[in-house]
Amino acid sequence: MPDPIEDLRTHLAPIEDLKAAATVLRWDQETYMPDGGAEARAQQLSTLQSTAHERFVAEETGTLLDRAADAVGDAAPLDTDAALVRVTRRDYERAVRVPSSLVAELSKAKSQAQQAWTQARQHDDFSRFAPHLERLVDLSVEKAEAIGYADAPYDALLTAYEPGRTTAEVASLFGTLRDDLVPLVDAIGDALPIDDTILRGTYPQSDQRAFGRSVIADFGYDFDRGRQDVSAHPFTMSFAPNDVRLTTRYDEDNVASALFSTIHEAGHGLYEQGIDPSLARTPLGDGTALSTHESQARLWENHIGRSRPFWRHYLPALRDRFPSALGDAALEPFYRAINRVTPSLIRVEADEVTYHLHVMLRFELGRGLIDGTLSVNDLPERWNEAMDTYLGVVPETDANGVLQDVHWSQGAFGYFPTYTLGTLTAAQLMEAIQDDLPSLSEQVANGRFDPLLDWLRSHVHRHGRILTAPDLLERATGAELSADPWLRYAENKFGALYDLA
Amino acid sequence: MPDPIEDLRTHLAPIEDLKAAATVLRWDQETYMPDGGAEARAQQLSTLQSTAHERFVAEETGTLLDRAADAVGDAAPLDTDAALVRVTRRDYERAVRVPSSLVAELSKAKSQAQQAWTQARQHDDFSRFAPHLERLVDLSVEKAEAIGYADAPYDALLTAYEPGRTTAEVASLFGTLRDDLVPLVDAIGDALPIDDTILRGTYPQSDQRAFGRSVIADFGYDFDRGRQDVSAHPFTMSFAPNDVRLTTRYDEDNVASALFSTIHEAGHGLYEQGIDPSLARTPLGDGTALSTHESQARLWENHIGRSRPFWRHYLPALRDRFPSALGDAALEPFYRAINRVTPSLIRVEADEVTYHLHVMLRFELGRGLIDGTLSVNDLPERWNEAMDTYLGVVPETDANGVLQDVHWSQGAFGYFPTYTLGTLTAAQLMEAIQDDLPSLSEQVANGRFDPLLDWLRSHVHRHGRILTAPDLLERATGAELSADPWLRYAENKFGALYDLA
Structure with missing residues (x-):
């Protein structure tokens, strides 16, 4: 008897294998690959990606989807088979709309732009990057036109990362956030700085590594189904729910850097390890949106890892691990130190408050490039103006300004806002969690994380891509995404820390 | 203007990429993959292999080969384009002859046999493995019939590893070898044992690692185009001529184990790093046969690494690295110790002399299974009889006897003889090298390896698969493969060491 769902799964599974194989190759590229391997690796990745893409955009996928759609009919939102058809259809429609000639042009332009960006940043010379950025903007607009959108071309790019969200919604959320955030940052700037x-001090890498591993193992990150390595930029990659890998980097002069990056990546990793194993080898077996992914990272990093109860439990162990540097560290100064807020030039070094001003700036400028209201040539000046307005600091060089991030050179327009959407999502989930788990602070202060992890597994992780980010949040919290929970959290926490009125 | 060679290359390059990607996944599986990743990894590898296989056996390959063959005509043996057509045709004919149903059956049977072998070895119970081995023998014979052969089905299996060689030729070489080797081992057994x-002693892993790396870097192994990691069984894998990776394992109680394994694998690695880069992403871009590969490993391990001149140079550095264990080690006792010969039960722990008796035994028994003169049920008894005849030692358990190697459970009939063919090849190359480089010993004693590496690069490495192993050896040494050079080497070296008449 024919089983159209099974036929669809059988067709999609090897495509997922090819994508997973590409992820293994990228993981290796960032961790262990010798320099000499770069050229061959680029070719191998290109072949894997194009092989997976060709199989996916084949007519057969459409035919199998049509048959499977008839078989599932109107099913409940959490029905896996219906979700498989729904999500695969969404991916398929998007993929087939972009002509393969444009895919190839974009791929080539990105590769050239990344090389130009590296040079431009190294020589602090925006003009080397400008023509490549212009080309990427043009091709991205072309791609957006091919995909289609209701309101603005930026919508079509945003939905690659955030299905179900619009540019207007992001702009509105960011407007609310900005109105309260800029005065908060100003007030913190006028307050007594935190030391x-x-x-x-001196924190040997091996001890930092051991401490970080023990913390995330306590959270529930499973080292039998993952590992942690070192890379230039921390990341998390999943090859399967049972093989989810983290990386970090160590600063032997600072105890906080690798630890919070480890906790952050473990948040991503716990999400991937928690996806229902039955979704593996299907398009449902990933995190649903970048904002949802980032919410998990930020929830563990900031709401747990930078909280007083957490350090009530872990500071003694940290002092034991680093007796000469931290032997007499007391809870309150330590808690204050890891929550210091100070405007700075570089996004990836920003604290959890000012970070969002960096993101907003990038969202506004990126959107302007795509909708044609901002020209590439005006970008450096507009960057510096916005830094001054939002953060009160202005970079002296473009290398520390508009050239600091790799993302635009990768054509990733629509990507930056997901960081802040993730933070807002984390705070909104956290309010729901605190309602459901009134003893959470006490549990955290006792090093017990299983109630929290169970909640996240059940409301977020296990669903994979079955629900979109908005649907998932609505089911988990009963409300649409709002800036208010995070603003309440930030105003409470940092109001107390900085003794604000 | 159509270019049939270029069309063929364009068709083959992504197939090579897929195979290289599979190699990256296997490397990761043996080095860093967490246990949980095993199931998904098997699926990913299966997809990569079947995708590469389907593309290769497609009719398009045959059409492109026909057109390319017309274009190259009768070219010189070293002409790359002609070799590309010749070697790809050979691979293609072999691949298309095996029905995909048989490929799938073999793949399934191997997977089951490997699990059964693991269990059988663990419980010292050959009967658990026997039915699986029978099935693999039957399927291998079926495969041999599909491929075709001139003389014996074993020929068809052997040529997977050794194009251009026959079972009869191997049997004849091994006969010559056995006639001299058994008396040599007997004589050594009667001589005063080497201490x-x-x-x-105690040799910390980090120091062993540093010393091993320094030695193979001196040889010319390029760490910018490779790396060395730890795995349960040492191996070398190439993803591209510029990304060739070694592994080893460390025994902190023995200074020789990891060092000679490192040198051995570096021999393989130098071969792969030395292949002409223009052959990358073609079927020519690998070592030409397992015996040629093994010859490079054995040449560096035994002819160089276990020689007096080598230790004249390196023993002082080794003493400095391990002052408490080796501070007063003198050259002669050290040289004798690393060349100790003693019959033993386990092939992978055997010395360079008795090793070949282990190989012969496996060749003879494996060939018997395939030509039907030996039944699986009689195998353990025949194994033990042969051990007694050849080595004078008999295993007390099948786990230490017939079940010790994984290879037959992988269906790798025809594989074992390549080890000894490689050793014979190494000795024959070495006589030619000594003719061309009369100062080789002196160079080695001064830590100078570039004349040797240049010779190997020029006569062996750079050709990739352009020449078959017999053609390569004939061009490099002016003679067909013979057992005599190795017998001369062994009788000289071990005659002196053991003071034989």
Whole structure:
């Protein structure tokens, strides 16, 4: 008897294998690959990606989807088979609309732009990057036109990362956020600064590694189904729910850097390890949106890892691990130090408050490039103006300004806002969690994380891509995404820390 | 203007990429993959292999080969384009002859046999493995019939590893070898044993690693185009001529184990790193036969690494690295210890002399299974009889006897003889090298390896698969493969070491 769902799964599974294989190759590229391997690796990745893409955009996928759609009919939102058809259809429609000639042009332009960006940043010379960025903007607009959108071309790019969200919605959320955030940052700037010299000292990498591993193992990150390595930029990659890998980097002069990056990546990793194993080898077996992914990272990093109860439990162990640097560290100064807020030039070094001003700036400028209201040539000046307005600091060089991020050179327009959407999502989930788990603070102060992890597994992780980010949040919290929970969290926490009125 | 060679290359390059990607996944599986990743990895590898296979056996390959053959005509043996057509045709004919149903059956049977072998070895119970081995023998014979052969089905299996060689030729070489080797081993057994306790002591892994790396870097192994990691069984894998990776394992109680394994694998690695880069992403871009590969490993391991001139140069550095264990080690006892010969039960622990008796035994028994003169049920008894005849030792358990190697459970009939063919090849190359480089010993004693590496690069490495192993050897040494050079080497070296008449 024919089983159209099974036929669809059988068709999609090897495509997922090819994508997973590409992820293994990228993981290796960032961790262990010798320099000499770069050229061959680029070719291998290109072949894997194009092989997976060709199989996916084949007519057969459409035919199998049509048959499977008839078989599932109107099913409940959490029905896996219906979700498989729904999500695969969404991916398929998007993929077939972009002509393969444009895919190839974009791929070539990105590769050239990344090389130009590296050079431009190294020589602090935006003009080397400008023509490549212009080309990427043009091709991205072309791609957006091919995909189609209701309101603005930026919508079509945003939905690659955030299915179900619009540019207007993001702009509105960011507007609310900005109205409260800029005054909060100003007030913190006028308050007595926090001293964080306690974090500086000598912290051998092997001890940092052991401590970080013990913390995330306590959270529930499973080292039998993952590992942690070192890379230039921390990341998480999943090859399967049972093989989810983290990386970090170590600063032996600062105890906080690798630890919070480890906790952050473990948040991503716990999400991937928690996806229902039955979704493996299907398009449902990933995190549903970048914002949902980032919410898991930020929830563990900031709401747990930068909280007082957490350090009530872990500071003694940290002191034991680093007796000469931290032997006499007390809870309150340590807690204050890891929550210091100070405007700075570089996004990836920003604290959890000012970070969102960096993101907003990038969202506004990126959107302007795509909708044609901002020209590439005006970008550096507009960047510096916005830095001054939002953060009160202005970079002296473009290398520390508009050239600091790799993302635009990768053509990733629509990507930056997901960081802040993730933070808002984390705070909104956290309010729901605190309602459901009134003893959470006490549990965290006792090093017990299983109630929290169970909640996240059940409301977020296990669903994979069955629900879109908006649907998932609505089911988990009963409300649409709002900036208010995070603003309440930030105003409470940092109001107290900085003794604000 | 159509270019049939270029069309063929364009068709083959992504197939090579897929195979290289599979190699990256296997490397990861043996080095860093967490246990949980095994199931998904098997699926990913299966998809990569079947995708590469389907593309290769497609009719298009045959059409492109026909057109390319017309274009190259009768070219010189070293002409790359002609070799591309010749070697790809050979691979293609072999691949299309095996029905995909048989490929799938073999793949399934191997997977089941490997699990059964693991269990059988663990419980020292050959009967658990026997039915699986029978099935693999039957399927291998079926495969041999599909491929075709001139003389014996074993020929068809052997040529997977050794194009251009026959079972009869191997049997004849091994006959010559056995006639001299068994008396040599007997004579050594009657001589005063060599004391190798000097090799035992405490040798921290990090120091062993540093020393091994320095030695193979001196040889010319390029760490910018490779790396060395740890795995349960040492191996070398190439993803591209510029990304060739070695592994080893460390025994902290023995200074010789990891060092000679490192040198051995570096021999393989130098071969792969030395292949003409223009052959990358073609079927020519690998070592030409397993015996040629093994010859490079054995040449560096035994002819160089276990020689007096080598230790004249390196023993002082080794003493400095391990002052407490080796501070007063003198050259002669050390040289004797690393060349100790003693019959033993386990092939992978055997010395360079008795090793070949282990190989012969496997060749003879494996060939018997395939030509039907030996039944699986009689195998353990025949194994033990042969051990007694050849080595004078008999295993007390099948786990230490017929079940010790994984290879037959992988259906790798025809594989074992390549080890000894490689050793014979190494000795024959070495006589030619000594003719061309009369100062080789002096160079080695001064830590200078570039003349040797240049010779190997020029006569062996750079050709990739352009020449078959017999053609390569004939061009490099002016003679067909013979057992005599190795017998001369062994009788000289071990005659002196054991003071034989």
